[in-house]
Amino acid sequence: MSYDVIVIGAGWSGLTAATAMAEQGLSTLVLEKSRGPGGRSATRREGSARFDHGAQYFSARSAPFARRLQQWQDSGWVEPWKPRLAVLGEADGHSDPRGTNRFVAVPGMNGVCKQLAESLDCRFQHRVEQIRYEQGWRIRVVGHEEEFTSKRLLITAPPAQAAALLGPGHDWFDCLNRVSMQPSIAAMLSLNEPLDPGFDAAFVNQDSPLAWIANNSSKPQRSGNDWVLHATPEWSKQHLEEPFETLAEALLTAFKAVLDFPVPEHAFCIAHRWRYAMGHAADAPGCLTDADTNLAVAGDWLAGSRIEGAWTSGDKAARALLEF
Numbered sequence: 001m002s003y004d005v006i007v008i009g010a011g012w013s014g015l016t017a018a019t020a021m022a023e024q025g026l027s028t029l030v031l032e033k034s035r036g037p038g039g040r041s042a043t044r045r046e047g048s049a050r051f052d053h054g055a056q057y058f059s060a061r062s063a064p065f066a067r068r069l070q071q072w073q074d075s076g077w078v079e080p081w082k083p084r085l086a087v088l089g090e091a092d093g094h095s096d097p098r099g100t101n102r103f104v105a106v107p108g109m110n111g112v113c114k115q116l117a118e119s120l121d122c123r124f125q126h127r128v129e130q131i132r133y134e135q136g137w138r139i140r141v142v143g144h145e146e147e148f149t150s151k152r153l154l155i156t157a158p159p160a161q162a163a164a165l166l167g168p169g170h171d172w173f174d175c176l177n178r179v180s181m182q183p184s185i186a187a188m189l190s191l192n193e194p195l196d197p198g199f200d201a202a203f204v205n206q207d208s209p210l211a212w213i214a215n216n217s218s219k220p221q222r223s224g225n226d227w228v229l230h231a232t233p234e235w236s237k238q239h240l241e242e243p244f245e246t247l248a249e250a251l252l253t254a255f256k257a258v259l260d261f262p263v264p265e266h267a268f269c270i271a272h273r274w275r276y277a278m279g280h281a282a283d284a285p286g287c288l289t290d291a292d293t294n295l296a297v298a299g300d301w302l303a304g305s306r307i308e309g310a311w312t313s314g315d316k317a318a319r320a321l322l323e324f
């Protein structure tokens with residue numbers, strides 16, 4: 001079957017764009033390699049525990065995103081999160097730990113993406129392995145004989161992966177490969193008992209592998225005694241290829257060291273590797289578009305990074321593609 005538009009990726013940028021285009025009547029297909037929506041704003045289940053092991057929260061700086069955020073709040077997809085927030089170590093790097101209004105999707109950070117995906121034709125476990133333009137887009141998905149075809153194509157994979165799909169002959173190949181995305185190692189720690197060190201989340205600004213620690217269970221509509229630990233980009237880069245067990249152990253040890261507070265026994269501690277966690281293009285153009293081939297690339301890194309950037313970029317890419 002042929003579509004008006006195919007979107008690669010079911011994160012914030014892909015689903016924002018797909019929703020906008022489907023609402024305007026375009027037949028829209030979303031292809032996502034993972035088992036569910038959310039991308040780097042994922043929620044991982046481990047038994048009865050649920051972790052926001054990627055994006056932690058978001059805030060709204062621009063008026064359009066603030067308006068959309070209000071709609072999600074009114075629909076019950078998003079709630080404010082008011083953590084007792086600390087800075088461990090030098091406070092200089094975090095001037096406003098309490099001045100920001102923070103929001104989380106409920107019941108997990110993938111909540112908004114999940115809601116958006118429900119109204120769309122989204123195919124999960126569909127990894128796009130090849131794309132080519134022949135008077136329209138022809139898309140090959142791992143394990144599928146038949147090609148998917150469309151008039152327009154939107155790629156929202158992180159820049160290195162988008163470059164690999166477009167191939168070395170494409171005009172955008174070099175500029176996509178030049179965007180540096182920092183990795184992040186995350187650990188999901190489930191404790192047998194509550195831990196209250198006097199804060200719910202903290203920026204770690206001292207000599208430690210850790211950059212951020214948060215009591216995931218302190219967010220609305222979560223339960224349990226579950227913490228998320230994020231390593232610094234530098235530490236993550238240095239230890240990126242180490243086995244998960246080694247990474248989990250190192251971050252748990254670092255957690256105990258920065259807390260200086262008795263940590264209850266843990267049920268488990270599991271590490272996750274985010275190879276392309278965060279980064280941004282130098283000029284933040286919002287999205288890349290090519291009217292000759294009805295192609296666009298979107299993603300957080302094109303609009304200042306983070307969830308708001310992903311939404312802004314997806315929104316902009318949809319407007320451009322609707323004109324093609």
Ligand SMILES: Cc1cc2nc3c(=O)[nH]c(=O)nc-3n(C[C@H](O)[C@H](O)[C@H](O)COP(=O)(O)OP(=O)(O)OC[C@H]3O[C@@H](n4cnc5c(N)ncnc54)[C@H](O)[C@@H]3O)c2cc1C
Nearest residue numbers: 009011012013033039040055056128157299300306307310
């Ligand atoms: C550890 C961590 C912490 C973060 N903390 C915050 C935070 O606190 N606040 C905040 O605002 N932001 C945070 N971010 C950033 C935020 O998660 C991202 O800005 C946002 O989720 C990016 O959305 P996106 O749609 O642009 O990209 P992605 O979420 O990366 O979506 C791209 C999608 O494309 C899919 N894909 C890639 N290649 C293919 C392929 N070949 N075929 C099919 N599908 C493919 C991927 O599986 C993915 O689902 C954090 C990110 C990480 C990793």
